[in-house]
Amino acid sequence: MSKFGTFAGILLATTLSSGAAFAQTTLSMWYHGAGSEQEVSILNQITADFNASQSDWKVELQAFPQAAYNDSIVAGALAGNLPDIVDVDGPVMPNWAWAGYLQPLQIDETKIASFLPGTKGMWDGKLYSIGLWDAAISLVTRQSILDELGLRTPTLEQPWTKDEFMDALSKAKASGKFEYALDLGTAWTGEWYPYAFSPFLQSFGGDIIDRSTYKTAEGVLNGDKAVEFGTWWQSLFTDGYAEATQDPAARDAGFNSGKYAFSWNGNWAALGTLAAFDDVLFLPAPDFGNGPKIGAASWQFGVSAKSAHPDGASKFIEFALQDKYLAAYSNGIGLIPATASAAAMTENYKEGGKLAVFYGLSEKQALVRPVTPSYVVAAKVFEKALADIAKGAPVADTLDAAVDEIDADIEKNGDYGF
Amino acid sequence: MASKFTRSNRVGWLMAGPAALLIAVFVVLPFIFAIGLSFTNQRLISPNPTEFVGLANYEQLLGIGVLTLEPERDAAGAVLRDADGAPKYPTLRSVTRNNPDFPQFAGMREWFSFQLGEHPTYVLARDVVFMKAIVNTFIFVIVVAPVQAGLALGLALLINQRLKGINLFRAIYFMPVVVSIVVVSLLWRFIYDGSSGLLNNLLAALSFGALPRIDWLGEPSTALGAIIAMSIWQAVGFHMVIWLSGLQTISPTLYEAAAIEGSSKWQVFRYVTWPGLRNTAVLILIVITMQAFALFSQIDVMTGGGPLDSTQTIVFQAVERGYGKQDISGGSTISVILFVIVFSISLIQRYLTREKQ
Numbered sequence: 001m002s003k004f005g006t007f008a009g010i011l012l013a014t015t016l017s018s019g020a021a022f023a024q025t026t027l028s029m030w031y032h033g034a035g036s037e038q039e040v041s042i043l044n045q046i047t048a049d050f051n052a053s054q055s056d057w058k059v060e061l062q063a064f065p066q067a068a069y070n071d072s073i074v075a076g077a078l079a080g081n082l083p084d085i086v087d088v089d090g091p092v093m094p095n096w097a098w099a100g101y102l103q104p105l106q107i108d109e110t111k112i113a114s115f116l117p118g119t120k121g122m123w124d125g126k127l128y129s130i131g132l133w134d135a136a137i138s139l140v141t142r143q144s145i146l147d148e149l150g151l152r153t154p155t156l157e158q159p160w161t162k163d164e165f166m167d168a169l170s171k172a173k174a175s176g177k178f179e180y181a182l183d184l185g186t187a188w189t190g191e192w193y194p195y196a197f198s199p200f201l202q203s204f205g206g207d208i209i210d211r212s213t214y215k216t217a218e219g220v221l222n223g224d225k226a227v228e229f230g231t232w233w234q235s236l237f238t239d240g241y242a243e244a245t246q247d248p249a250a251r252d253a254g255f256n257s258g259k260y261a262f263s264w265n266g267n268w269a270a271l272g273t274l275a276a277f278d279d280v281l282f283l284p285a286p287d288f289g290n291g292p293k294i295g296a297a298s299w300q301f302g303v304s305a306k307s308a309h310p311d312g313a314s315k316f317i318e319f320a321l322q323d324k325y326l327a328a329y330s331n332g333i334g335l336i337p338a339t340a341s342a343a344a345m346t347e348n349y350k351e352g353g354k355l356a357v358f359y360g361l362s363e364k365q366a367l368v369r370p371v372t373p374s375y376v377v378a379a380k381v382f383e384k385a386l387a388d389i390a391k392g393a394p395v396a397d398t399l400d401a402a403v404d405e406i407d408a409d410i411e412k413n414g415d416y417g418f
Numbered sequence: 419m420a421s422k423f424t425r426s427n428r429v430g431w432l433m434a435g436p437a438a439l440l441i442a443v444f445v446v447l448p449f450i451f452a453i454g455l456s457f458t459n460q461r462l463i464s465p466n467p468t469e470f471v472g473l474a475n476y477e478q479l480l481g482i483g484v485l486t487l488e489p490e491r492d493a494a495g496a497v498l499r500d501a502d503g504a505p506k507y508p509t510l511r512s513v514t515r516n517n518p519d520f521p522q523f524a525g526m527r528e529w530f531s532f533q534l535g536e537h538p539t540y541v542l543a544r545d546v547v548f549m550k551a552i553v554n555t556f557i558f559v560i561v562v563a564p565v566q567a568g569l570a571l572g573l574a575l576l577i578n579q580r581l582k583g584i585n586l587f588r589a590i591y592f593m594p595v596v597v598s599i600v601v602v603s604l605l606w607r608f609i610y611d612g613s614s615g616l617l618n619n620l621l622a623a624l625s626f627g628a629l630p631r632i633d634w635l636g637e638p639s640t641a642l643g644a645i646i647a648m649s650i651w652q653a654v655g656f657h658m659v660i661w662l663s664g665l666q667t668i669s670p671t672l673y674e675a676a677a678i679e680g681s682s683k684w685q686v687f688r689y690v691t692w693p694g695l696r697n698t699a700v701l702i703l704i705v706i707t708m709q710a711f712a713l714f715s716q717i718d719v720m721t722g723g724g725p726l727d728s729t730q731t732i733v734f735q736a737v738e739r740g741y742g743k744q745d746i747s748g749g750s751t752i753s754v755i756l757f758v759i760v761f762s763i764s765l766i767q768r769y770l771t772r773e774k775q
Contacts, residue, residue, distance in 0.1 A: 021655040050595040071741075074463055190721060245636030245725070247613060377743045384724075391638070397527065400515060401546075404525050408478075409743065412459055414466050 004197070024051070024058035027312050028190065030072070034063035034297060038332045045328070050319045051175050057312040059085065077101045081263035084307040085316060088129050089191070089377065090297025091369040093121045097128045097372035098416060103305045104128055106314035112321065118366045119338040120294025129300035130317060132326050133335035136150060136362040137196055137294045138282035140255060140263040140273055146281070148343045149261075156360050162232075165286040169241045172261035178366065181244055182236065183260035187246035194369060195385035196264060197233075199285060199293035202367060204229035208378050209370040214418045216379065217406040222399040229397035237390050244390040266356040271334050274354055285365055296366035298335070336362050373416040377409045422540075427604050439505070442706065449757070456751040462744035475751040485513065486537050510540060547723075554642055558649075558731065559710040566650045566657060567702050571695075571766030572662035575687075588662075592655040599652060603719035604624055606648045610634035635721050638728035645716050645729055653709065653760040657702050664698030665691065700771045711760050732756045 029047070033039035035140055040063050045058040060084070064072050072090065076082045077099070084129040088096055096102050104126040113119060114131060121129030146153055149171040154160040160168065172181035185192060200210050205224035209217050220226060237244045255263035256276035265273075273280050285292040301320065303313040326342035329335055337343045337360050368374055385402040389395055411415060456475055461469045488504035488738030490498045498506040516525045526542035529549050533539070543549045577588050582719025586747070594602060609616045621629045634644040672690045682690070714733040715725060723730040733750060 095463070098465065100465050101463075245612060247611060247635055248611075377745075380742055387724055388726055391636075393726055396511060400511060401527055405633065408525075409745070412745070413464060414462065 003387070006209065018168075023055055025152045025309060026075050027057050027059045027085060027309060027316060028086035028306075029062060029316075030069075030076075030083045031063045031087050032069035032089075034065045036333065040331050041327075042325070042328050046320050046325050047316075050245045050316050057309070057315060059316050069410070073101065082304040082306055083213070084304060084309055085297050086302055086304050088121070088302050089299055090118070090121055090129070090131065091194075091371075091375050092301065093129045093302065094123045094371050095373040095376045096302075097123045100305050102128050102302045103307070103310055104131065106311060107302060107315060107318050107321075111318065115338045115341065116296075116336070116362055116366070118362060118368055121297070121300050121302065122373065123371060129302035130321065131298055131300035132338055133296040133298060133329050134296060134338060134362050135266055135268060135288065136296075136336055136358045136365070137199075137264060137266050137285070137365065138263050138270075138358065138361055139285065139309075139359060140270070141281050141283060142277050143174070143279040145283055152406075153281070154286070154297070155281050156364055159284040159292045160286040162286060162288045169236075170264070173239075173241060175261075177258075177260045177374065178261045179254075180241065181261050182242040183246075183251065183255050183263040183265070184242045185251050185264060186242070186244060186387075187248040187251040190388075191379065193386055194379040195295040195306060196266075197386055198382060199295050199365075199367060200233070200288065201226060201229045203285065203288040203290050204232070205288075207292040207370065208382050209271075209372060209374060211370055212336060214370065214372040214374070215410055215415050221406070222383075222396065222403045224245045225290075226399055228394050230389050232288075233386065234389050234392070234395060238392070241375060244387075250251050267336060268334050270355055270358070271348075273286060282355075284361055292365050293367045295366045296362065296368045307342050335355045358359060373418070374406065374410050374413065378406045383404045410411055430548040435662045438713070449753075455548050456749050456754050458747050460747045460750075462592065462741065462746050464744075469749075476755075477544070479545050479548050479751055479755065481526070482529075482549075483542040483544075484528055484539065485510075485520075485523060485542055487541045488511075504536075514542065522563055522681040547631050547727055547730055548732075548735055550727045551723075551732050551735045554729060555713060555731045555733075557642065557712060558646060558713055561646050561706055562650055562710045563703060563706045566654055567699075568608045568708055569650065570654050570657035570702070571661050574665055575691075577658070578662055578665045578768055591658055594652045595655040600719055602648070602652050603716045606644075609634065610648075611638055636725055638726045641721055641725060641728045645713075645720060648720075649710075649713070649716055653706075657706065660702055660705075661695070661698060664695045668694035698736065700767075703771070704767055706765060707767065711756065732759075 029041055031040070033043075037242075040061075043061060043063075047061050051058045070089075073082065073086060073088075073411070074085075082101060085103070086186045088102070103127065107127060107130065109127065112127075112342070115130070116134050118134040119131035120127060121131070143153075149168065151168050152160075152164065152165070168180040170177055183240065185196060188196075194208065201207065204225050206223060206229055207220040236242045243250075250259060254260050255265070256273055263273075267282075270280075270282065285294050303310050303317070303319045307313050321338075323337075323339060323342035323345060326337040326339060327345040330337040330342070332345040334348065336354070336355075337346055337349055340359070343349040343353075343356070343359050344351065347353060349359050352357065368379070381402045385398050388398050421591050457470060457472060458468045459471050459474075481501060487507045487510075489507055492498055500506050513520050514526050517524070522544055526544050526547045529541045529543040529546050531538055531540045573591050577584055577591065612618070612631060612635075616635070617634065618631045621661055624632065669690060672694070673686065676690050678684050712733050713731045714737065717729055717731055717734045718737070721729045723734055734758065736752035736756070737747045739745045739752065
């Protein structure tokens with residue numbers, strides 16, 4: 001009822017505030033965040049402002065629950081009935097662009113020069129999507145834990161090496177104060193696995209797909225570096241540092257209740273941890289040899305290929321890229337604003353803000369997931385391989401099988417146009 | 419039979435029409451599509467044109483090979499041995515990956531192995547996950563069909579009595595059937611929880627803490643069993659009702675006659691009740707078998723096929739491939755294979771339970 005009320009209110013406001021409402025062409029937009037009232041209300045504000053700011057276009061928003069969103073887009077595309085503006089998860093974008101759901105944005109690249117690299121959805125040399133925010137992961141712990149275990153505080157310039165990280169885990173385990181040393185979030189299935197764990201693989205020197213050709217995973221997902229990664233990954237569980245089956249409740253509240261010494265978690269969970277302890281540290285990813293890495297790219301806006309009004313759709317997206325909206329999203333749901341100037345306007349990401357460290361992490365360590373249409377399938381294969389290895393499957397054979405599956409998919413799709 | 423269809427029977431066709439039409443549009447037609455798609459490389463989303471690939475999808479799913487490894491030999495032909503004196507064998511990986519000498523095994527993986535005679539023999543499969551899915555599904559059916567049917571019959575006999583408040587028991591036994599299987603699966607996930615689940619707490623309390631806590635859904639050895647137990651509990655009430663309807667069609671005069679003859683309870687069951695339930699039994703057996711082969715929701719909610727593929731099933735694989743991995747042709751192929759399996763088993767069941775002349 002309240003949602004309908006807001007919606008009706010906005011409709012009324014937009015109709016009243018712009019006398020030329022009759023001349024406006026309607027642009028439809030789909031959004032994935034139906035469950036989150038804050039997100040939708042911010043976006044409603046943006047569309048209301050946009051509709052009032054000019055007399056050519058009128059954006060109408062329809063929000064979907066996140067779990068059903070991608071399916072809705074695929075079904076909409078098959079039925080030939082996509083909206084003008086869509087939002088799309090960063091790593092999925094190349095798949096949709098390749099499949100012909102999206103068209104390049106008509107936005108001048110100088111306008112987004114200052115945006116974090118992870119927010120720009122580039123495919124085939126063109127900008128297909130742009131994000132108002134990014135997300136980042138850090139190794140969450142407390143200063144008191146580091147002091148107690150006698151560990152050096154890693155910095156962005158000098159993160160922990162693999163040895164220092166493993167030393168930290170073994171000291172945490174030996175202290176006997178924690179149920180497990182490390183909370184990896186294995187309870188979160190789905191995109192969390194490739195998003196959170198493939199940066200470890202990349203830091204070892206492997207990858208999900210060979211980014212030099214994008215035609216195979218052979219050698220990068222089952223090469224020596226990858227096997228080294230897989231062996232290390234398995235040892236986290238066999239040595240008792242982390243749990244392969246995690247209770248979702250333990251993921252949500254475990255670190256805050258002292259169950260773990262370290263937690264590998266995203267900035268969206270940071271505010272809760274800050275509320276639980278007053279000496280929280282958000283440490284950069286350890287360097288496993290090939291530089292420290294974390295995942296980049298979150299949800300972004302794009303224009304559907306079938307849109308009859310791509311100019312208007314792009315105008316709306318450009319309108320949404322104003323710093324005040326980036327800041328509003330960040331203040332509302334804790335995401336990293338896409339520009340430094342917007343970060344300065346926010347509560348948590350301004351100079352000295354509680355989450356400012358994430359802006360640095362995103363800038364310094366973030367690496368986008370492989371930019372290829374095959375990512376959608378490869379991500380699922382990768383997730384299964386990691387879950388199996390965590391449960392004790394033989395490392396090299398499991399990675400070989402994953403490579404075969406990814407390669408077979410790429411071949412079935414005519415190399416995805418590469 | 420034939421005359422009934424050929425005879426002018428407009429009302430009958432009018433009544434059957436809506437259902438027949440819906441079944442044709444939403445079941446028969448998609449299934450014919452699935453058969454067609456299983457011979458192509460159709461993707462869920464792709465700008466590439468669909469191509470006919472013949473039996474490639476079936477070969478990919480069902481390909482099997484048997485390999486007996488020969489020990490490694492030195493230049494003189496003597497068998498190389500490790501420190502314990504056991505012969506050294508090449509790794510399986512070196513045979514199945516990039517080995518031009520064994521093109522027939524390329525891309526295959528070990529399904530299982532055994533030692534027959536001197537050298538280890540490996541059974542390789544092109545798609546090990548699907549093979550495991552088939553085996554798991556059969557285990558599920560073989561356990562669920564008799565146990566669920568038997569328990570349901572037991573419950574039906576219990577509640578087929580004139581007692582005060584018997585309807586309350588009927589309602590309680592039937593309740594799990596009314597609840598959505600997704601909700602039931604979510605609840606049982608909490609019951610099976612490895613650290614603080616109800617089942618572990620119960621076992622710990624009963625054994626005064628002697629039994630170790632088991633991560634029921636997280637261990638390959640217990641996951642499928644846990645899902646079998648939960649599935650039997652969930653659907654047993656449905657089959658109980660069917661048994662009950664069968665029990666109530668048996669004429670009371672037969673029981674009266676049996677009582678006059680002075681037969682024991684067992685004799686009544688063996689010679690009156692059981693023969694009277696014959697057709698019900700055939701129906702229940704076939705329905706349970708078909709439902710059990712369609713095992714999906716519990717897997718999707720509770721384990722996602724893991725741990726280590728111990729709960730993969732045929733239907734879960736079909737959905738996982740068709741939608742998760744956007745491979746509609748692969749998913750269709752699995753559906754067709756499942757249809758062939760279920761259809762053959764139903765035919766065999768019909769044959770075995772036929773009315774003997």
